[in-house]
Every structure is written in structure tokens, then in C-alpha cells.
Amino acid sequence: MRQAAFAIPGDIATLTGGYIYERCLLHGLRDLGHDLTHIELGDSFPMPSAAHMEHAIETLAALPPDRALILDGLVYGSIDTAGLARVRAPIVAMIHHPLAAETGLDPATQAHLFKTERDNLALATRVLVPSPHTSHILSTDYGVSPEKITIARPGTKRPSLPHTPSDPPRILSVGILHPRKGHDTLLQALARMTDLDWRATIVGGPHDPAHAKALATLVETLDLGDRVTLAGRVAQEDLDPLYAQATLFTLATRYEGYGIVFDEALARGLPIVSCATGAVPQTVPEGAGLLVPVGDVPALSAALRRVLSDPETRAAMTVAAQTAGAALPTWADTARTASSVLNAL
Incomplete structure (x- = not known):
């Protein structure tokens, strides 16, 4: 060696x-x-x-x-x-x-x-x-x-916890608080969906402190404080339960050279909503995810709404994610x- x-x-x-x-x-x-x-x-x-x-x-x-x-x-x-x-x-x-x-x-x-x-x-x-x-x-x-x-x-590590989605449905996003991860786009998309019952957790440390502060302000400006949790940096043992309780995974990223979090979501059979940029289309298999243009708030909101509101779509995406996750x-x-x-x- x-x-x-x-x-x-x-x-x-x-x-x-x-x-x-x-x-x-x-x-x-x-x-x-x-x-x-x-x-x-x-x-x-x-x-x-x-x-x-x-x-x-x-x-x-x-x-x-x-x-x-x-x-x-x-x-x-x-x-x-x-x-x-x-x-x-x-x-x-x-x-x-x-x-x-x-x-x-x-x-x-x-x-x-x-x-x-x-x-x-x-x-x-x-x-x-x-x-x-x-x-x-x-x-x-x-x-x-x-x-x-x-x-x-x-x-990819195989999940240690069974998938037990919470009620109301929980939207999970994992990515450092940096402009490239598109959390601002996600928050604006979520603000268009307040007629539905859901909760969202955004996990990620404040890699860019100014951007992290701006995101916290945006949560309040959009009146999402009772629905959206900016969880900050979360240890793996605490992140596993969040994946297990999630209904879907989303990341409104502006660019990814790969995106390990997508594999983590697939390994847990989670439908994915993200953006067609960088390596994302190669990482998220067809059928397991809905990919929209970068920065397109209406399209992202519509994709999230579809997964939450259409049980057949969500079930089909779950099966596709589980199949892809098993082969990682x-x-x-x-x-x-x-x-x-x-x-x-």
C-alpha cells in the first residue's frame, strides 16, 4: 500500500x-x-x-x-x-x-x-x-x-432509524448558511404555501455570518417564524432523527459539484426537490426528484406543493428514491x- x-x-x-x-x-x-x-x-x-x-x-x-x-x-x-x-x-x-x-x-x-x-x-x-x-x-x-x-x-451510510414521517409533514433542507445553498429562495417559495399544513427545518452552520443573519431576518419578514426552524449546525446523531421524520428533502442550491446530502436523502427514501444545476441532475435520479431552474421561486414552490399535495406522486418518488438509495x-x-x-x- x-x-x-x-x-x-x-x-x-x-x-x-x-x-x-x-x-x-x-x-x-x-x-x-x-x-x-x-x-x-x-x-x-x-x-x-x-x-x-x-x-x-x-x-x-x-x-x-x-x-x-x-x-x-x-x-x-x-x-x-x-x-x-x-x-x-x-x-x-x-x-x-x-x-x-x-x-x-x-x-x-x-x-x-x-x-x-x-x-x-x-x-x-x-x-x-x-x-x-x-x-x-x-x-x-x-x-x-x-x-x-x-x-x-x-x-453513503445506511440509515440507522426507521422512516417515521411527522404530522404535519416536515420539509427538511441541509446545507451551510451560504448564498450558494439557496435558502433564501426556499424561504420565499415556502411563503407561497402557507395555505398548506407543513413545517420546515433548515440545518446548516453559519458559514457566511452576514447571510445567516439575513436569512433569520427573512424568516421574520415572511412571517414564517412559527413554521420554519433555522436549526444551525447539527451533529450527525441529531440529524438522523430529522431525516427519519421528514416527508421530503429540498435544497434550492445554486450550484453543487456533487451534493452528499442528496445521497443521504435517497438512502432514506425521501422525495427530493432541488435545482437543475451542476451535478444535481446526475446525482438525483429521474423519478426520485423534481428539479427546477435556479432561483425560480414560483417553480420551486409549485414542486414542493406537488409533492406535499399529491400522494401518488409522493409515493412514486419515494419508491424511486428507495431503489436508488439501496444501490448507492x-x-x-x-x-x-x-x-x-x-x-x-
């Missing part, structure tokens, strides 16, 4: 899809027998401070050439190219989605991130991505040879895919 190091910025226990993926991958590779060192880099990436940039370059450049380096995409797409070129270890870039695709970037920052990530990808020996969508973007827009890219689809890979499968990449270096 190839020795390797996995460099990840900040706290690996952070509750986002990307961190969950990398935490499970790190443990999975170790379970397979890899001597895998975890390197914690500064938490300011992808907009690193000077100190965090210097620390990352010096730490990675010190790795011996016989220990492969898996480098998280938040760092990979933003670290100084000349500094990355000093790394002697063979590099496996872990790209969840290109940094320049993030919502809300000004043109100068977007251009900088695109150039940096494109130039840095030229230094990668291999590239790991979670979806065919990200693979396609890297090969067509970033000049990465398809032969260098391996798709390691995220694994495990985290052991994800680790085996990444292991084959390391061993082939």
Missing part, C-alpha cells in the same frame, strides 16, 4: 459535505492499510493569509518524494503555483468543484482563482473528483487530461477507488 499524506485546511470535523467526504476517505484509506498522515493546514483557504500560505508551502515541500500527497481542493485551487511546484511528492488533487464556480465572487477574484487552479492542476499527477460533472468541467475548461481524472463517488456506494467503495489511484502512482 502506497504511503501518503492528506492535507486538509482547518478542522476536519467541520460539518460540510466536502469535509465529511475527506474525513471518511482518510479513515477508509487507513482501514485498507495505507500509512496515511493527516496534515492540518490553515483554515483561511481558499483566501489564505500570508502566514497560512507560507506554512502550507513549507509543509508540503518538506514531504519526501516517496510519500504521495492528496491535497484538498480549497488549498489546491488557491495555493501559490510556484510554491506548489516545490513539492517533490507526487500530487493527487482532490477537487470537489472548481473554486471559480463559487457563488458571489467578484470578477477579479473569480479570474484569479480560475487561473491559479488551472495552472496548479497542470502540476497534479492524478485528480480525484466526486462526480462526472466535475470531471467534465476540469477536462473541458481547465485542460486536465481525462486520463488523469478518477471519479470517486461519495459513499459505501465509503469503503470510495476508499477502494482512491486506493487504486495511490497504488498506481
Whole structure:
């Protein structure tokens, strides 16, 4: 088994899809027998401070050439190219989605991130991505040879609790409080459905504090305070019951390079309402979800209303979700895919 190091910025226990993926991958590779060192880099990436940039370059450049380096995409797409070129270890870039695709970037920052990530990808020996969508973007827009890219689809833990939908129906959304996740769109869609009986829970930490405050204000402005709960960051043991009690899952995302939460919903047989963007159409199987255009409040509201109001539609989507969920890979499968990449270096 190839020795390797996995460099990840900040706290690996952070509750986002990307961190969950990398935490499970790190443990999975170790379970397979890899001597895998975890390197914690500064938490300011992808907009690193000077100190965090210097620390990352010096730490990675010190790795011996016989220990492969898996480098998280938040760092990979933003670290100084000349500094990355000093790394002697063979590099496996872990790209969840290109940094320049993030919502809300000004043109100068977007251009900088695109150039940096494109130039840095030229230094990668291999590239790991979670979806065919990200693979396609890297090969067509970033000049990465398809032969260098391996798709390691995220694994999924099977649910530990039986599905016991609450009454009234509960709408569950899981995603950090960041503009890209589209919670503002969801709240506006929910405000059009107050004639129906439902409750909604939005789970996600305040990744963008200003946006989190704006969402709380929007809940009050739309008079949804008695129906919508902004639950904040929720531990996995507390999140499982929320999935078990949900009637449907929704995320009005503006872009996803994959979206682990969709697999978590499928594993629990939940109908999904989301947006036709990024990797979502490839992740949510036809029949299990209704996908609407990004930012289309009336369309999102209509899709949610249809799932809540039409028992036949909801039942058919539930069966499709259960079928797809049963076929999802495990985290052991994800680790085996990444292991084959390391061993082939």
C-alpha cells in the first residue's frame, strides 16, 4: 500500500459535505492499510493569509518524494503555483468543484482563482473528483487530461432509524448558511404555501455570518417564524432523527459539484426537490426528484406543493428514491477507488 499524506485546511470535523467526504476517505484509506498522515493546514483557504500560505508551502515541500500527497481542493485551487511546484511528492488533487464556480465572487477574484487552479492542476499527477460533472468541467475548461481524472463517488451510510414521517409533514433542507445553498429562495417559495399544513427545518452552520443573519431576518419578514426552524449546525446523531421524520428533502442550491446530502436523502427514501444545476441532475435520479431552474421561486414552490399535495406522486418518488438509495456506494467503495489511484502512482 502506497504511503501518503492528506492535507486538509482547518478542522476536519467541520460539518460540510466536502469535509465529511475527506474525513471518511482518510479513515477508509487507513482501514485498507495505507500509512496515511493527516496534515492540518490553515483554515483561511481558499483566501489564505500570508502566514497560512507560507506554512502550507513549507509543509508540503518538506514531504519526501516517496510519500504521495492528496491535497484538498480549497488549498489546491488557491495555493501559490510556484510554491506548489516545490513539492517533490507526487500530487493527487482532490477537487470537489472548481473554486471559480463559487457563488458571489467578484470578477477579479473569480479570474484569479480560475487561473491559479488551472495552472496548479497542470502540476497534479492524478485528480480525484466526486462526480462526472466535475470531471467534465476540469477536462473541458481547465485542460486536465481525462486520463488523469478518477471519479470517486461519495459513499453513503445506511440509515440507522426507521422512516417515521411527522404530522404535519416536515420539509427538511441541509446545507451551510451560504448564498450558494439557496435558502433564501426556499424561504420565499415556502411563503407561497402557507395555505398548506407543513413545517420546515433548515440545518446548516453559519458559514457566511452576514447571510445567516439575513436569512433569520427573512424568516421574520415572511412571517414564517412559527413554521420554519433555522436549526444551525447539527451533529450527525441529531440529524438522523430529522431525516427519519421528514416527508421530503429540498435544497434550492445554486450550484453543487456533487451534493452528499442528496445521497443521504435517497438512502432514506425521501422525495427530493432541488435545482437543475451542476451535478444535481446526475446525482438525483429521474423519478426520485423534481428539479427546477435556479432561483425560480414560483417553480420551486409549485414542486414542493406537488409533492406535499399529491400522494401518488409522493409515493412514486419515494419508491424511486428507495431503489436508488439501496444501490448507492459505501465509503469503503470510495476508499477502494482512491486506493487504486495511490497504488498506481
